[in-house]
Amino acid sequence: MPTAVIxxxxxxxxxxxxxxxxxIVMDTDAEFGGANTGMRPMELLLVGVGSCSGMDIVSVxxxxxxxxxxxxxxxDGKKAEEYPQKxxxxxxxxxxxxxxxxxxxxxxxxxxxMDKYCSVKATLEGSAEIAFSYKIVED
Numbered sequence: 001m002p003t004a005v006i007x008x009x010x011x012x013x014x015x016x017x018x019x020x021x022x023x024i025v026m027d028t029d030a031e032f033g034g035a036n037t038g039m040r041p042m043e044l045l046l047v048g049v050g051s052c053s054g055m056d057i058v059s060v061x062x063x064x065x066x067x068x069x070x071x072x073x074x075x076d077g078k079k080a081e082e083y084p085q086k087x088x089x090x091x092x093x094x095x096x097x098x099x100x101x102x103x104x105x106x107x108x109x110x111x112x113x114m115d116k117y118c119s120v121k122a123t124l125e126g127s128a129e130i131a132f133s134y135k136i137v138e139d
Contacts, residue, residue: 002018002019004016004017004018005017006026011033011035012033012035013025013026013027013034013035013037013038014026014027014038024038024039024044025038025039026039026041026044027039028040042077042079042087045077045124046076046077046090048120049075049090049118049120049121049124050073050074050075052118052120052121053073053092053094053110053113053118053120053132054073054094056112056113056117056118057071057094057096057106057109057110057113058071060105060108060109060113061096061098061101061105061109064102064109066098066101066102066105067098067100067101068096068097068098068101069098069099069139070095070096070097070098070139071094071095071096071097072095073093073094073095074092074093074095075090075091075092075093076090076091077089077090077128086127086128087124087127087128088129089128089129089130089131090124090129090130090131091130091133092114092132092133093132093133093135094133094134095134095135096134096135096136097137097138097139098136098137098138098139099138100138101138103136106136107134110132114130114132
């Protein structure tokens with residue numbers, strides 16, 4: 001079972017450590033008592049969904065023996081104005097770079113991630129509308 005321990009350091013800064021021993025600093029800006037020394041917790045959700053789906057796509061394309069040279073995942077979130085200001089819409093764009101990539105293989109990898117494999121996307125799905133797209137860049 002995944003675990004995490006989050007410890008308060010000072011100001012509004014926290015350090016979160018996962019059960020696997022990796023750590024990340026979280027903070028906010030001065031307006032809210034922070035010092036801007038780390039990511040905001042809501043930013044981490046966007047990073048989480050982008051990296052989760054990115055790992056899926058890389059894995060699928062490697063299995064399909066595609067010549068992937070890079071992947072950039074751009075994630076934008078729109079938050080509600082009222083508290084708790086949850087994300088209401090998240091858009092994800094996959095920029096897949098490679099040599100002679102098959103359009104069908106890329107589309108299949110993206111669809112598999114978004115529809116089946118990405119657990120972060122599945123977790124956020126009931127809360128926010130999630131849209132995604134991809135483009136292929138010949139490298």
